[in-house]
Amino acid sequence: MIAHTQTLFGAVALVAVIMGSCLILVGQLRHRDGMLTTGLGMLSHSLAYIGFTLFGQVSMWITYVLANVLLSTALSFYTVSLPLIHARRPPWRLAFAFPLLLGVLLSLLIDTQEPRQLVACVLLFTQCLVILHLSRLHAVAGGRAHRVLMIGAGISLFGLGIRVVVILSGAPTEMHYDVSNLKQTVSVAIGAATIIMLSFGLVLLSRERIESELRQTALRDTLTGIPNRLAILEQLADELERARRQRIPLSIAMLDLDHFKQINDSYGHLIGDAVLMHCADHLQQRLRRNDSIGRYGGEEFLLILPGTDASGALELVDQLRQSLTQHPAQGEGHVIALSFSAGVHGLTPAEHDDVTSMLLKADKALYAAKHAGRNTQMLAATS
Ligand SMILES: Nc1nc2c(ncn2[C@@H]2O[C@H](COP(=O)(O)OP(=O)(O)OP(=O)(O)O)[C@@H](O)[C@H]2O)c(=O)[nH]1
Structure with missing residues (x-):
């Protein structure tokens, strides 16, 4: 035309x-x-x-x-x-x-x-x-x-x-x-x-x-800059699928800062926020490249450790805990001692394993760690 x-x-x-x-x-x-x-x-x-x-x-x-x-x-x-x-x-x-x-x-x-x-x-x-x-x-x-x-x-x-x-x-x-x-x-x-x-x-x-x-x-978690709950759970779902496909172990750890309410009450919420940032930063820097950390809740963090079995995860969390106690947070001239309790769960996923069951097990182990006096980590029961 x-x-x-x-x-x-x-x-x-x-x-x-x-x-x-x-x-x-x-x-x-x-x-x-x-x-x-x-x-x-x-x-x-x-x-x-x-x-x-x-x-x-x-x-x-x-x-x-x-x-x-x-x-x-x-x-x-x-x-x-x-x-x-x-x-x-x-x-x-x-x-x-x-x-x-x-x-x-x-x-x-x-x-x-x-x-x-x-x-x-x-x-x-x-x-x-x-x-x-x-x-x-x-x-x-x-x-x-x-x-x-x-x-x-x-x-x-x-x-x-x-x-x-x-x-x-x-x-x-x-x-x-x-x-x-x-x-x-x-x-x-x-x-x-x-x-x-x-x-x-x-x-x-x-x-x-x-x-x-x-x-x-x-x-992203706006305070700490690490992945938020939605992101870390999405990642856990992906890693679970990958571990199942490749038949490799996968571990998670739920970390909860000890007596964090006291930190807020003693130093104020702004210093409490700075402490959370310090923890996220400190833990993230000490993880391996394949491992991930996300903010699961207020003072709770979730670690994903692909290719790591339960005993390896327990050892790693122990090292992180010791490292954090050796590196207290600083705020307005105060040195704020820190510790966390952790529940660790590791498995080589089968068909019936899912994100919820993994989180439940890690959470139970975290509860046991708090009950055992805090500043420690516990392994979830395998059944
Ligand atoms: N500053 C600050 N505080 C927060 C944030 N999210 C949660 N918190 C506080 O974290 C505290 C958690 O308190 P609890 O659940 O009693 O736990 P805890 O004092 O750490 O005691 P245990 O976990 O039993 O050792 C609460 O006071 C919350 O207000 C936050 O983003 N910033």
Whole structure:
């Protein structure tokens, strides 16, 4: 189907202006999510297309040099949006060197045909390669944002690549934007697909980042920074499944600080909080890489020790307990002695073992440790 070229350019420009303005409005509220720069990219893209629609009516400098510089500026904005979405420092200078260089070269080559077209295509092609590279760096491989960005940059690379080949082959290359034919329709369609895919990909990337941040927040204990109850239980379910599959031992330990209420009562809740942070930090630093710790409740921590049997877990918890007693917490000039009681449960999981039964056993053993006078660890009964 052959469409009227200037109407097509106008329609794409209008859609890009509307979408770009919406993104700029959204982006103003959260400057660091890359939406402001994505919106500015879309506005530059639409201004470039308005420049193309004026072909034949105003000077070549506006319809060719300025329009292509605006196109390149749009790609620069998309380029900086990628790291911005991840709150990383964008390559501002590199990104905006392209439109600057393009402006200078096209102004010098304005009276030529193939050289100026070749310069425009090669520089825009390189910018798309940079976008492709940054998309691979910043978007999760296989994710929706990654796929859409790859397609967007790929379509553009394909269109520009064909133009470079045509120019180098010596075939007639002049694009008359005031003429409607299949070549023009395909060319505008490629441009429209690039705008839509790149901007949509950047919006998706921003959404993926927010979702991942929310998930991280939902799974972290705000006070200590270690995994919270939900996260550590999810992890226990995964480790249980893995141990069952691989027929390897798995141990857990439930740790409860002794007489923590007294610490709060004597020194206040703020120091109590600092003590909890100290414990979480101290224990986490002494665990092996495969082991995990999470805050199970107020002053209770849950350890997951994959590949460790019950006796190994008991020994490890004993070492941790001794280490914590040797490293008291400090707060407002006070040295606060600490100890914990622990219930340890280890098994090589069978079909009927589940998270709840494991927690119940560890909890019973913890109760026994408290009953035995605290500052000790007890192994859960095996039955
Ligand atoms: N500062 C602070 N205190 C907390 C937090 N979560 C729970 N607590 C306090 O931890 C104390 C736990 O007290 P208890 O359950 O009586 O236990 P305990 O004093 O440690 O005594 P035993 O466990 O029997 O040795 C309560 O006073 C809670 O208010 C927290 O996030 N910060």
